[in-house]
Amino acid sequence: MAEAPAKRITDIGPPHYEKFLPPIVKKNYGKWNYHEILKPGVMVHTAESGDKLYTVRAASPRLIAVDTLRMFADLADKYCGGHLRFTSRNNVEFLLTDPSKIDALIADLAQEGFPVGGLGAEISNIVHTQGWVHCHSAATDASGVVKSVMDALMPYFKGEKRLPAKTRVALACCLNMCGAVHCSDIAILGVHTRPPKVKHDVLKKMCEIPTTVASCPTGAIRPGNVDGFESVTVEEKLCMYCANCYTVCPAMPLNNPDTDGLSIWVGGKVSNARSEPRFSKLAIPFLPNNPPRWPEVVQAVTNIIEVYAANARNFERIGDWIERIGWPKFFRLTGIQFTRYHIDDFKHAGWTYKRSTHIKFEQ
């Protein structure tokens, strides 16, 4: 693009964070001593100076109107000198110094439809992505599935039902996994299940053939001459529907109302607490796309959480729990069917074969 005129401001980066820190944070920066969770969604951090900072965490759908930003701003002015932040899971946190204002704030938030919770071993917001709201690649919607699942999980968000440990749910609407679902306690992943249909006319206009061929992890795409001009063909047996070809070449759509759907993954974690970080593993290969409420997905997620809550020991993340009881028992307890799809067949598949006789037998 053309060079920008001199006077035009560029490359300034974001505002310096210090401009937005509450005075109590500036004063006690790096000198916090400990924290306590006072009740669902409310915690207090005590500084070495003795100062106390109260955090009230409210749910957010992440997709919010400017009206809501203004509403948050008003509440921040009313209750905490205009100071607030958002979390890495997209909840909103109000930062108070006066504990007497907590309940009023919670009431106002409830009034506006923003319940408070999601701290500690409670279910927090579902990290999610764009879906049909903004992305071309989506095999399902994001916001609608998240809304449906969170409606069902609210008792766990609000702390009305207890969980053994933090339980992180994430959703990504395609294998690009912008929601980084690959390390979540429970992951919902949009999947295609049919190979791309090559639009040869579009392809010759919009795509580089070498890039398209190179984009396929399994080498299913072959350059080839199709009715007269250079194009590509797909060796369908080698295709596992990752849509990477579609990402680099618009002429290879995979979207299909009947064969697109969702898969459920479990047992991943990010933190180093106790066990090392772990990938999510396949629980349910395919559930249908069923808007507006995706009942099959809601039921599947709730079932896993209930079985987990009923069986795991304190501080066991879902993956820690499964590690202890073993995968066969996980499938038995949840009633999920074990299929050929659960057995890895990608590059390092051999690592997941059971290479010992450490087997449990039901008594």
Next chain:
Amino acid sequence: MAEAPAKRITDIGPPHYEKFLPPIVKKNYGKWNYHEILKPGVMVHTAESGDKLYTVRAASPRLIAVDTLRMFADLADKYCGGHLRFTSRNNVEFLLTDPSKIDALIADLAQEGFPVGGLGAEISNIVHTQGWVHCHSAATDASGVVKSVMDALMPYFKGEKRLPAKTRVALACCLNMCGAVHCSDIAILGVHTRPPKVKHDVLKKMCEIPTTVASCPTGAIRPGNVDGFESVTVEEKLCMYCANCYTVCPAMPLNNPDTDGLSIWVGGKVSNARSEPRFSKLAIPFLPNNPPRWPEVVQAVTNIIEVYAANARNFERIGDWIERIGWPKFFRLTGIQFTRYHIDDFKHAGWTYKRSTHIKFEQ
């Protein structure tokens, strides 16, 4: 080959094992109740019937003359009705019913130069291979290294020095690993460290070019026209000296007095006891070939065993022990240098990268 004449006996298989079982074994077959180790190299199995079978285990170099077979036969006649067996680690076991004869047998064996031991948590015989005695592929000798190492380990074989658990040592003279060293507590492995030198004249007579090309795990072998006729060339940067090409094509020798040597591997196990079976991992990439006594190898193996014996808890195999203390500490305690060669770079290398912050720091 030509068909065999009718009268010629073929395909009869081995003699039926029952013909060789001692009467007490026939009587109590499958009805043994428990066993006890009475002293180094001697154990007793008690049957449900109350019968007792005494086993005396003697070391064997595995490579034995027919004279020794006859000597074993004589001792078996003298002490146990002519009954004996060999073990899966190539020791010889005399099967007695009369405990009063045990000491005399042990004395006779000592007389003949065959010490008794190798039971339980003692070091048993080193599973090994042919080496320079019979194989074309050997990067080192087998019997000579084994003899040198076992001479040093005799106190552990005889139970004069204690070990935390069974400690299995194995040797293979090349990467074919006939000694199956890939799952041993301590493994000694002969290695080449230079690419094959292609003998083009021999190659055109003795080798199929496609087979030779296909034999290379890293695709380092390329078909090519060398001074006039079809042959192969080796992309030396891609060669990791496995000698698989040499196995299928005699025209690609790798043997070299100065650059062949031995590597040491640790922490493998086969049994399912406590932990699952485990591969041996690289401890020392290269030690020189130094006949007749291979002092560097003897020193390296003894050092690892002594450090292990001094630090591990009861029932911890070497691999279990390292799992608990961590590899960094293993290298520190043994004084073995950690090098670039220890970091895997074969197909599944990524699995061995440390993908967490679970790190220990010396205090």
Next chain:
Amino acid sequence: MAKRETPMLDELRKGPYPSFVNEMYKVQGRKPMVQDLLGQLEDSYEQRIGHWKHGGIVGVMGYGGGVIGRYSDLPDKYPNVAHFHTMRINQPAGWFYTSQALRTLADIWERHGSGLTNMHGSTGDIIFLGTTTDELEPTFQELTAAGFDLGGSGSCMRTPSACVGPARCEWACYDTLKLCYNLTQDFQDELHRPMFPYKFKFKCAGCPNDCVASIARADMSIIGTWKDAIRIDQAEVEKYAKAGLDIENAVVAKCPSQCMSYNGKLKIDDGECVHCMHCINVMPKALRPGQERGATILLGSKAPIMEGALLSSVIVPFIAIDDPDEYEQFKELVRRIWEFWDENGKNRERIGELIQRLGMATFLDAVGLDPEPEMISAPRDNPYIFFQPEGEEA
């Protein structure tokens, strides 16, 4: 034009969890763009398929990224979302705002876009969701005038993010906000002008709890840790016990390295501690990370495309990262890594995939790091060693 009915989406206005459909309703009255968005989305719900086309290249002058072009495949039916581009605005480190700053952002987007946002995107940016090509440059100029700037998209350094760290967390082992801000500022060119083989993400977590998921979602994960002993306040331990905490089972037994013991007094064999945070997490009043603080640097995490998902792996077990020299040394390492990647990386090959393809040892040589056993979970189990000439004297 009469508003299209959206019965399926309206279903999603019900229920206790805040509804994104309600958010759209808040602005649709004054934003035809959002009316059409609702309409097209209702089509998607009915037909179970998306209606967006691949984004073409759109952006602001002088930048190669920060905008995701998006076009409807039903432009005639929904002309107001024929263009529906997204702008990524670099968030303030730690996602702290004042009401004033929020209103400024809201007003700018009121004037120039759909009035819909994501607070925030998965990489950390503020997302302005949906506008036309013409509005991009004006929005940008108002943003920079207000002190904001765009984030990253495409094959560039992506917007770094950081956990709340020392601003509110007692466990921060280094200043995550300071590092995040410093990297963002020093690498503005790498952020705005894609020139890498593919995307490169930084995430700064103050301790091994990793509250920004850096080990799973950042090409470079900077995770705080400490080297010396965990600080124990035995009196507070006592109080936890009195208050009914089962220290033996909830803490000692759950320690992954089994290096704790408790009998009235809590003992930790700190040389065996793997810094997992569990005991500290359970007893924040009694236990604190040590005082010799810094970070572990890990490299390479990413989503599955295309060789499979990766977690970051250790390349520097411990560095102090506080004063300017330490910052400079760290950024020098980053530059050497980018150089190695530039020279060797294939198009759309993330750094983590490149290292696996060429081998960790080759990578370490190239960037000038020594191999250390802390970088691996175990040494190789295969004998396929590429000995180098000096190999024999190993």
Next chain:
Amino acid sequence: MAKRETPMLDELRKGPYPSFVNEMYKVQGRKPMVQDLLGQLEDSYEQRIGHWKHGGIVGVMGYGGGVIGRYSDLPDKYPNVAHFHTMRINQPAGWFYTSQALRTLADIWERHGSGLTNMHGSTGDIIFLGTTTDELEPTFQELTAAGFDLGGSGSCMRTPSACVGPARCEWACYDTLKLCYNLTQDFQDELHRPMFPYKFKFKCAGCPNDCVASIARADMSIIGTWKDAIRIDQAEVEKYAKAGLDIENAVVAKCPSQCMSYNGKLKIDDGECVHCMHCINVMPKALRPGQERGATILLGSKAPIMEGALLSSVIVPFIAIDDPDEYEQFKELVRRIWEFWDENGKNRERIGELIQRLGMATFLDAVGLDPEPEMISAPRDNPYIFFQPEGEEA
């Protein structure tokens, strides 16, 4: 010809461990072949390199294996080992012998070969070490007359082997000797006449201690196990405790599935037991495997060449393997596996490598086994699923 001095080898006649050089000395007086073997080996020791050439194809009439051809590359210097072939003789199951049988073997080899043996080879065979081509057939005929036969070599079923099992071990969960013998006899053709893509090995271990290393060294590993409860004799447990065994630490704490408890009485939650054998190993008098016995079938272990070493992996979590029907069903499975391998295996591709190349699920379909979670350590973590048409209804 004057005997060559062997000072280096003579070094190895010293020391407490029995010496293979002494073994050579025992026969060299009457065996020029062994004199030359010593000579050539001394050359190897001096020069640090072997002196054998690749074996050509030699053997006995009608067999494709059982002999390893070997030729010296110093035939002029050591004419008596110009030919120095090895014969593999199928050992009796469990390696039991009578003195009579040993003498028979010794006498045959005295007449026809070097007089040197390996008792035994790594696969399990008796190894007759070194003879000439002319002697192969006569040796073979004397062996078969005496009731012995050759073992395997080349791309065939290799000589199966078995742990001592029920013959002497209280833990054998199935009859390893009987199965080993039965397989050897029923598959004589597959043993003697190579017709597979590569070698195929069976090893029979009576329990998870796996005393024949079957899980690491057999293409098919048959490992005994039990389904019901471990049998506990509490009185004997008591005695172990009295005798000073620290049951809490030596047994309970070491149980990998933490399914035991002890307080005077030993309790086991058998549904959680992974049958690792540890508790039984430590207290053989007090604990015994259950009575519902059988085996776990695992497939695919091998040395590194060429895709890397493998351990066998579970394909049948549990089968009873005792009566003729069960034997027949088991061998049917073996034949189906061989068929699949024949059809799909590349030259020199072991079954374990083939399964990894084509995928476990494909293999299971082909041989008619249902997928079970016991076959894996964990489900896939990558989303690259090859959905089949019926996939959606999964």
